[in-house]
Amino acid sequence: MEIKKPAMAGTLESSDAQVTVEPGNGKIELSLESSVMNQYGRQIKDTVLETLDRLGVTSARVTMVDKGALDCTIKARVECAVFRSCDASESNIPWGGAIK
Amino acid sequence: MINKVGRDIPDYLLKDGKEVYQGKNYMDGKYIQKASPKTRRYETPQESKVAESIVKALKDCGAKSGMTFSFHHHLRDGDFVVNMVMKAAIEELGLDNLTIAATSLGSAHDPIAEYIEQGKVVGIQTSGIRGKMGEVVSAGKLKTPAIIRSHGGRPRAIEGGEVHIDIAFIAAPTSDCVGNCRGIGGKSNCGSMGYAMTDAKYADHVVVITDCLVDFPNMPASVEAIDVDAVVVVDSIGNPKKIASAAARISQNPRDLMMAEDVARVIASTPYFKEGFSFQTGVGGPSLAANLFLEKYMDERNIKMGWAIGGICGPMVELLKKGKVGKVIDVQDFDLDAVNSINQTPNHFEMSASQYANPANKGAFVNKLDFVVLAALEIDTGFNVNVLTGSDGVLRGAPGGHPDTAAGSKCCIIVTPLIRGRMATVCEHVVTVTTPGDCVDVLVTDYGIAVNPLRKDLIECLDNAGIKHVTIEELKNKAYSLVGRPDDLEWEDKVVAVLEARDGTILDVVKKIKPYKI
Numbered sequence: 001m002e003i004k005k006p007a008m009a010g011t012l013e014s015s016d017a018q019v020t021v022e023p024g025n026g027k028i029e030l031s032l033e034s035s036v037m038n039q040y041g042r043q044i045k046d047t048v049l050e051t052l053d054r055l056g057v058t059s060a061r062v063t064m065v066d067k068g069a070l071d072c073t074i075k076a077r078v079e080c081a082v083f084r085s086c087d088a089s090e091s092n093i094p095w096g097g098a099i100k
Numbered sequence: 101m102i103n104k105v106g107r108d109i110p111d112y113l114l115k116d117g118k119e120v121y122q123g124k125n126y127m128d129g130k131y132i133q134k135a136s137p138k139t140r141r142y143e144t145p146q147e148s149k150v151a152e153s154i155v156k157a158l159k160d161c162g163a164k165s166g167m168t169f170s171f172h173h174h175l176r177d178g179d180f181v182v183n184m185v186m187k188a189a190i191e192e193l194g195l196d197n198l199t200i201a202a203t204s205l206g207s208a209h210d211p212i213a214e215y216i217e218q219g220k221v222v223g224i225q226t227s228g229i230r231g232k233m234g235e236v237v238s239a240g241k242l243k244t245p246a247i248i249r250s251h252g253g254r255p256r257a258i259e260g261g262e263v264h265i266d267i268a269f270i271a272a273p274t275s276d277c278v279g280n281c282r283g284i285g286g287k288s289n290c291g292s293m294g295y296a297m298t299d300a301k302y303a304d305h306v307v308v309i310t311d312c313l314v315d316f317p318n319m320p321a322s323v324e325a326i327d328v329d330a331v332v333v334v335d336s337i338g339n340p341k342k343i344a345s346a347a348a349r350i351s352q353n354p355r356d357l358m359m360a361e362d363v364a365r366v367i368a369s370t371p372y373f374k375e376g377f378s379f380q381t382g383v384g385g386p387s388l389a390a391n392l393f394l395e396k397y398m399d400e401r402n403i404k405m406g407w408a409i410g411g412i413c414g415p416m417v418e419l420l421k422k423g424k425v426g427k428v429i430d431v432q433d434f435d436l437d438a439v440n441s442i443n444q445t446p447n448h449f450e451m452s453a454s455q456y457a458n459p460a461n462k463g464a465f466v467n468k469l470d471f472v473v474l475a476a477l478e479i480d481t482g483f484n485v486n487v488l489t490g491s492d493g494v495l496r497g498a499p500g501g502h503p504d505t506a507a508g509s510k511c512c513i514i515v516t517p518l519i520r521g522r523m524a525t526v527c528e529h530v531v532t533v534t535t536p537g538d539c540v541d542v543l544v545t546d547y548g549i550a551v552n553p554l555r556k557d558l559i560e561c562l563d564n565a566g567i568k569h570v571t572i573e574e575l576k577n578k579a580y581s582l583v584g585r586p587d588d589l590e591w592e593d594k595v596v597a598v599l600e601a602r603d604g605t606i607l608d609v610v611k612k613i614k615p616y617k618i
Contacts, residue, residue, distance in 0.1 A: 015521045032618060036522045038492040039586035041618040068521025070583060 003060045007084035010069075010077035017069040019048075019081040024059035028052060034066035047071050051078040055098065105484055105533045107608045113598060119605045124507055124538045127603040132460050135261030137304045140329065148277035149331045154188040154309070157330040158267070161305035163189060166197040167266035170299045173204035173228070174271065174283065174290035174432055178342030181271040181309050183211045184334065190220045199223030201263050203254060203295040203453065204498055207231030208342070216242050225263060227251055228498030229488075229597075237596055238494040240612040246495070246597040248488060248534075248610075251431070252457025252464060252504035253602040255298040260460060262604065268303035270296050270323050271337050275310040279328025280321035283450075284439065286312030288338045291433030291442045292412070293322035297452035300327045311337045320443065322450060348413035348435045350392055351385035355546050359386040359515050362544045362567075363473055364393030369565035370558065372470040372510050373397070376406035376426070380466075380505055383413050383434050384475040386515045386544075391415045398424060409456065409465045410501065412438040412448075420445060429465060431456040431501075457504035459602045466501070466508030474502055476516045478523075478530040481572050483537030483552045485514060486530035488599065491523045493589045493613040495597060499534040503602050506539035511558065514540055518547040524579035524586065526572065531589060532599060533608045547578050590614040 003023045010018040034044055044066055051074070052060065060082075066074070079098055083089040102108050103120035114120065151157040169189070171182045182202065189195045198220060200212065204227045213232035215221040222243035229237060229246060237246050249257060257263045272281035273289045283293045288311055300306050300323045308323070308331045317325075351357065363386065367373050379394075381387045392415070398404065405425040408416050412430045414437030419425045427447045433439045441448050457466045466472075477497060478486040485506075488497045506512040516525045526545065541558055543550045550572040551559045562569050591611035601607040 036491060036586075037618075038589055038613070038616045040522055040584065041616055042587060043584050045618045068523065070522060 001055050001057050001082055001086050001088070003057060003082065003085045004087070005085055007081050009080035009084060012065060012067060014067050015069055015073070017064055017066040017074050017077050019077045020063040021081045021085050022061040024061050026059045028058070029061045031063045032066065033064070035068050036066070044074060047074050048078055051075050052082070055079065055082050057082055103606065105482070105536050105607065107533060109606045109609060110595060113595070113606060113609070121536065121601045121605045121607045124536065126605065127459070132260045134259050135264065135302065137302050139304060146278065149279055149328060150277050150313070151330045151332050154185055154332050155192050157307045157332050158189055158193055161267050161307060161329055163193060163195060163267060165195045168199040168201050168223070168264060170265040170268040170303060171200065171202040172271065172293070172296040172299060173202060173206070174293055174295060175288065175338035175343045177206050177208045178339035179208045179271065180336060180338050181269060182209050185269050185309070186212060186215060186221070190215055196220040197222050199225065201225040201265060203251065204228035204500070205230070205233060209233055219243060225249065227254065227500055229495045230497065234495035238610070238613060240594050240596050242596065245595045248499060248597055248599045250457065250499045250503045250602045251295070251453050251501040252459055252466065253600050253604065255452070255454035255458040256460040256602070256604060258298050258302045259454065259458070265299060265303035267305045267307060268299040270300060270306060270308045272308050272310040272323065273337070274312045274314045274318055275308045275331050276314055276316040276318040276325070277331060278316060278325040279308045279323070279331050280316070280318040280325045281308055281310070281323040282318050283322055284442065285314060286310070288336065288340050288343060289439050290343050291439035292430045292450045294431035294451050294456060295453045296323055298454050305329045307332060309334055309337055311335060344433060344439050345435045348383050348388060348415065350415060351389050353385060355517060356385040356389055359544050359546055360389035361393045362549060363390040363513055363515050364397055365565070365567055366513060366542055366544065366549065366562065367394060367471055367511070368397040369561045369567055370511055371561070375403045377470045378406050378468060379408045379471050380410040380469055381473040382475050383411060387473045387475055388413070388415060390473050390515070391419065395419065395424065409469070414438060417441045417445065417448065420448060457501050459504065459507070464508065466504045469505060469509035471511050471513065472505040472509040473513045473515060474506065476514050476525065478525055478527055479514055479516065479543055480527050480530045481576050483540040483543070483572065484530050484533040485535040485540060486532050488534045489532040489610055491531065491586070493531055493591065495610060503535040503539065506535045507602060511541050512539060513542045513544060515544045518545040518575060518579050519583050522583045524576070524583050526575045526579045527586070528576060532610055534599060536601065536607065543572060543575070545575055548575055550575055590616070
């Protein structure tokens with residue numbers, strides 16, 4: 001998928017994560033903030049990158065502010081932000097998640 | 101040297117007879133030489149000890165650089181006194197090299213972080229450390245490692261001369277002109293002044309700071325004029341709204357209530373649950389709610405609680421007024437119901453921190469406790485509890501009376517949700533051991549109950565009562581299956597805080613955290 005415009009998903013509530021995606025310069029640039037950084041930072045990073053990879057996103061600026069979200073939440077928020085950025089959230093949404 | 105809870109304590113800390121933690125009741129039977137303060141004689145009758153300012157009182161008490169000042173935390177997050185005194189000492193008198201020995205410190209004391217960074221405050225001894233102060237100490241900016249003690253460990257250290265207090269500052273809701281203090285009757289009431297009592301008896305000098313001067317004699321006094329050098333009247337000692345909450349409300353959160361009900365079931369299954377039993381509970385959601393369910397079992401079996409201790413709040417006062425508990429003995433008050441009840445409601449008494457929890461005296465109240473219900477930030481598969489450091493390794497909590505009540509009681513129950521956000525509360529190794537596992541008996545979570553294998557008798561009690569329980573490893577595995585296995589924290593070598601067990605041995609150390617890179 002191609003990131004066509006900036007889009008966002010998620011909130012700053014505890015146990016959620018807020019993800020912003022913007023068009024990139026041919027690579028993935030990830031900026032991550034997390035309330036559980038020291039214990040889960042690397043796992044969160046891996047989850048975000050894997051999710052983008054499976055969605056076929058190869059060029060994006062991704063900003064994530066994590067408030068202790070579980071992996072399932074992180075995947076859902078990343079996926080939703082990507083869909084919104086390329087108008088794939090208007091119809092035929094793969095409810096339950098494109099990324100399993 | 102590796103101690104009994106598996107923590108490696110650097111050898112350089114083991115000097116002047118300091119030992120590593122060797123297990124519960126290790127110091128039993130040993131003798132302690134009590135220290136005595138050097139106090140000034142006031143033979144000429146004094147009309148009044150009121151000094152015009154904190155600076156004047158500091159000068160009169162011979163304040164100088166390098167001294168240790170003590171404070172107590174009954175004004176909790178509403179406290180103005182620590183900041184006010186340190187400002188006078190550092191900014192007006194130009195003192196430095198100071199040590200703060202407080203019963204606890206909170207985010208109300210954020211301004212002290214600045215004095216630590218400037219190197220004016222070089223030592224911190226406390227139970228609680230949070231907010232900015234927790235951050236700068238964790239960042240290694242305090243000259244000497246902070247010393248963290250439990251509420252019982254502190255009076256032990258003071259009485260044994262490990263902490264020598266040069267000047268104790270007593271935040272007094274009311275005082276008369278010679279320094280008889282009470283926690284009630286003023287505009288910033290805190291109720292019990294139990295944590296201040298040992299300080300007043302063992303400090304060389306004692307300065308009372310009050311915002312409500314009352315007629316002599318202010319009786320019954322929590323801190324007595326015989327120990328006081330000076331009284332300073334200020335506009336306000338604290339923000340009453342933050343000193344005591346309106347009323348500690350019992351949680352409506354169904355998860356908390358479910359855990360609280362399990363706690364009460366566990367208690368009711370043991371042989372200690374009988375007429376005259378004794379009890380302490382924390383004020384966290386599920387711990388406080390346990391009161392409610394316990395009352396149901398008490399009514400069912402027609403038994404009454406003999407006495408309750410601790411930090412006290414409304415629901416316990418309510419039980420006292422209903423005649424369901426015989427006596428309440430109180431070291432600190434958390435809400436206005438408790439503040440307004442101490443020494444007013446019959447059988448609601450005040451006690452000192454030493455009387456509450458000191459392991460080196462001849463019998464603290466905690467030693468007679470049947471049950472204590474406590475919370476935890478983390479608990480590991482060895483039943484060791486952490487209530488001091490966050491999952492990022494930064495100081496942001498307090499052992500308080502946790503290790504004392506856990507060690508003294510016959511049945512110590514930890515109640516906590518299995519996970520908080522993405523943090524696994526039940527884990528493989530806690531960040532810092534604040535209460536050793538040999539003092540913890542039962543763990544109640546929203547995903548199940550686990551009993552410490554050391555307590556075969558309690559396992560039998562639960563089995564007989566048909567209460568399902570699992571191993572703590574199963575709970576840990578469940579937690580990790582939900583949140584993932586956390587990475588180990590990475591530390592530098594520098595020790596930023598030493599955690600003393602209640603008996604004075606070293607239980608754990610907190611090191612400077614390494615910056616994290618992803």
